[in-house]
Amino acid sequence: MSSTDIQKLAQSGVQAIPSVAVELPETRFRQVSRRFVKNKMAVIGLLFCLLLFAIGLFAPLLQPYAPDEITGDFAAAPSSAHWLGTDQIGRDVLSRLISATQVSLLVGFATVAIYVAFGTVVGLLSAYYGGWIDTVVMRITDMFMAFPFMMVILVVVSVVGPSLFTIIAVLALFSWPSIARLVRGSVLSLKQADHVRAAVSLGLRTPRIIRHHIFPGAMAPIIVNATFGVASAILTESGLSFLGMGVQPPTASWGNMLSEAQSISVLSGQPWLWLPAGLAILLTVLAINFVGDGLRDALDPKQ
Amino acid sequence: MITYIARRLLIFVPVLLGITIINFIIINMAPGNPVDMYIDPNMSPAIAEAKKEALGLNDPLFIQYFKWLGTILTGDLGYSMSSFAPVAQLIGERIMPTVTLGLAALVLALLIAVPLGILSALKQNTKIDYLVTGLSFIGTSIPNFFLGLALIYIFAVNLGVLPTGGMQKLGGDGGFGDRMIHMILPAIVLATAIAGRKVRYVRASMLDVLKQDYLRTARSKGVHEFWVTNKHALRNALLPVITVVGLEIPILLGGAIITEQIFQWPGIGQLTLQSMMSRDYPTIMALNLIAAIAVLGANLLTDVMYSAADPRIKVG
Numbered sequence: 146m147s148s149t150d151i152q153k154l155a156q157s158g159v160q161a162i163p164s165v166a167v168e169l170p171e172t173r174f175r176q177v178s179r180r181f182v183k184n185k186m187a188v189i190g191l192l193f194c195l196l197l198f199a200i201g202l203f204a205p206l207l208q209p210y211a212p213d214e215i216t217g218d219f220a221a222a223p224s225s226a227h228w229l230g231t232d233q234i235g236r237d238v239l240s241r242l243i244s245a246t247q248v249s250l251l252v253g254f255a256t257v258a259i260y261v262a263f264g265t266v267v268g269l270l271s272a273y274y275g276g277w278i279d280t281v282v283m284r285i286t287d288m289f290m291a292f293p294f295m296m297v298i299l300v301v302v303s304v305v306g307p308s309l310f311t312i313i314a315v316l317a318l319f320s321w322p323s324i325a326r327l328v329r330g331s332v333l334s335l336k337q338a339d340h341v342r343a344a345v346s347l348g349l350r351t352p353r354i355i356r357h358h359i360f361p362g363a364m365a366p367i368i369v370n371a372t373f374g375v376a377s378a379i380l381t382e383s384g385l386s387f388l389g390m391g392v393q394p395p396t397a398s399w400g401n402m403l404s405e406a407q408s409i410s411v412l413s414g415q416p417w418l419w420l421p422a423g424l425a426i427l428l429t430v431l432a433i434n435f436v437g438d439g440l441r442d443a444l445d446p447k448q
Numbered sequence: 449m450i451t452y453i454a455r456r457l458l459i460f461v462p463v464l465l466g467i468t469i470i471n472f473i474i475i476n477m478a479p480g481n482p483v484d485m486y487i488d489p490n491m492s493p494a495i496a497e498a499k500k501e502a503l504g505l506n507d508p509l510f511i512q513y514f515k516w517l518g519t520i521l522t523g524d525l526g527y528s529m530s531s532f533a534p535v536a537q538l539i540g541e542r543i544m545p546t547v548t549l550g551l552a553a554l555v556l557a558l559l560i561a562v563p564l565g566i567l568s569a570l571k572q573n574t575k576i577d578y579l580v581t582g583l584s585f586i587g588t589s590i591p592n593f594f595l596g597l598a599l600i601y602i603f604a605v606n607l608g609v610l611p612t613g614g615m616q617k618l619g620g621d622g623g624f625g626d627r628m629i630h631m632i633l634p635a636i637v638l639a640t641a642i643a644g645r646k647v648r649y650v651r652a653s654m655l656d657v658l659k660q661d662y663l664r665t666a667r668s669k670g671v672h673e674f675w676v677t678n679k680h681a682l683r684n685a686l687l688p689v690i691t692v693v694g695l696e697i698p699i700l701l702g703g704a705i706i707t708e709q710i711f712q713w714p715g716i717g718q719l720t721l722q723s724m725m726s727r728d729y730p731t732i733m734a735l736n737l738i739a740a741i742a743v744l745g746a747n748l749l750t751d752v753m754y755s756a757a758d759p760r761i762k763v764g
Contacts, residue, residue, distance in 0.1 A: 303725075
């Protein structure tokens with residue numbers, strides 16, 4: 146590089162800096178998405194999730210009938226009027242399936258948004274301040290994590306009374322400790338990283354160090370964990386609703402649509418009542434898990 | 449190691465106390481109580497009130513908590529509020545079916561996961577690897593109740609080769625063979641999610657070991673490839689897989705609730721659901737507490753086994 150080049154660079158420096166600052170996150174995003182699209186299953190999973198969002202968003206337009214309305218014979222087999230048949234009290238199964246998409250997506254995303262936000266803050270503070278605060282917080286996570294997940298959630302839901310709101314609240318209440326521990330772990334290692342030590346020695350204030358120097362580094366595992374969390378919340382909600390401890394009829398949920406199949410006559414004679422809802426849960430959870438897997442590989446700095 | 453275990457056990461004390469408090473708070477958030485639930489319409493309010501008083505339901509919450517904690521500490525789990533049998537006896541009757549089913553599921557999961565995981569690692573990035581990984585994803589994503597219903601539909605309803613549920617044939621002698629046949633479907637359901645996760649774990653662990661220098665040394669010494677993978681590599685790859693088996697206990701307990709319900713398996717899971725339906729607080733609290741202790745114990749065992757199996761890991 147000649148001296149004139151350096152001079153030019155120095156002159157252009159004022160304009161160059163802002164453009165660099167804008168492009169840096171862009172390249173990281175590009176790098177991650179380039180890696181992500183290499184994973185075929187993850188891309189298919191993502192497309193399926195987008196399709197589900199569209200179904201959830203436009204549910205009222207897509208439903209051939211109102212999901213709670215009695216529109217045909219009891220437990221009628223699939224026909225041109227009712228593509229997936231009707232349930233035991235004559236409601237259209239396809240309409241209920243579409244309407245239940247909204248419920249599942251709401252439970253999945255609302256639960257995760259709540260507990261990831263809470264767990265992240267707790268984990269950050271616990272690791273950053275250390276000492277007795279850290280000890281107490283970790284013992285509390287021990288307590289919450291010692292209860293078998295499904296069992297304690299069932300108990301709380303049965304005690305408080307099942308509803309959509311209860312399920313989201315209870316799932317979040319017993320899911321935050323794992324995120325808090327994950328965040329604590331990455332913050333503890335980031336605390337020792339050179340760029341954080343540099344920020345401390347520069348005299349930056351704690352909130353600023355946490356926000357600008359620690360949090361971005363801890364983001365990748367949080368995103369991956371949150372993605373798997375959505376799948377697991379949807380799965381748990383469907384299990385609760387199946388047992389009658391989740392979303393209550395007449396509101397449709399994939400889980401409570403399967404409850405009827407606990408009777409052998411429905412199970413053997415009317416597969417349209419339970420097969421579509423079961424497949425919907427399986428495909429949704431599978432798609433989200435594939436996305437999570439793709440994100441984990443794409444965000445892994447070691448690759 | 450002994451000081452480590454002792455210290456962990458000491459930490460258990462506040463954690464367990466916290467668990468009992470959380471447990472107690474949850475139960476007391478309930479709007480109803482067993483007297484309201486079983487009230488006879490002809491019973492006068494005064495008698496109902498006397499009944500509540502006798503059961504200690506009118507005491508302040510913290511008194512109720514200490515009373516409960518006091519009796520628990522003497523090993524007395526109290527009496528069921530719905531069947532009036534001792535809770536310990538109720539749980540005692542139900543624990544063996546759950547443990548048997550859980551162990552069968554665990555063994556089955558490992559029998560599926562270990563060979564598939566190794567195969568997947570040895571054939572990394574081939575069609576076989578993709579197939580196994582895909583299956584493992586389906587295993588972890590399929591709702592256990594859907595899998596259970598589908599298996600009943602196929603094997604019990606359509607093919608008629610296996611029973612739909614229960615632990616033994618009605619009126620049968622309950623012999624070993626009969627019980628095994630009844631256990632097949634529920635064990636498969638419980639094992640599926642665990643196997644799905646373990647496959648990926650075995651695969652990752654095997655891939656990790658296959659890169660190690662000592663395997664290259666073994667190969668360069670002329671050890672046959674069969675022994676390199678099945679003896680030198682396998683031993684170290686499986687160690688972490690076996691040691692973290694304890695972490696599956698909460699999943700087994702949770703899965704037992706739905707599985708036992710679908711297959712009418714008379715275990716802890718069914719008892720949990722039944723006692724929730726009848727608002728049987730002493731039973732629910734005891735079940736929660738026992739489950740939490742089991743989980744804590746399993747976690748400790750996992751840590752200890754992990755460090756015993758791999759001397760590179762230091763505990764403490």
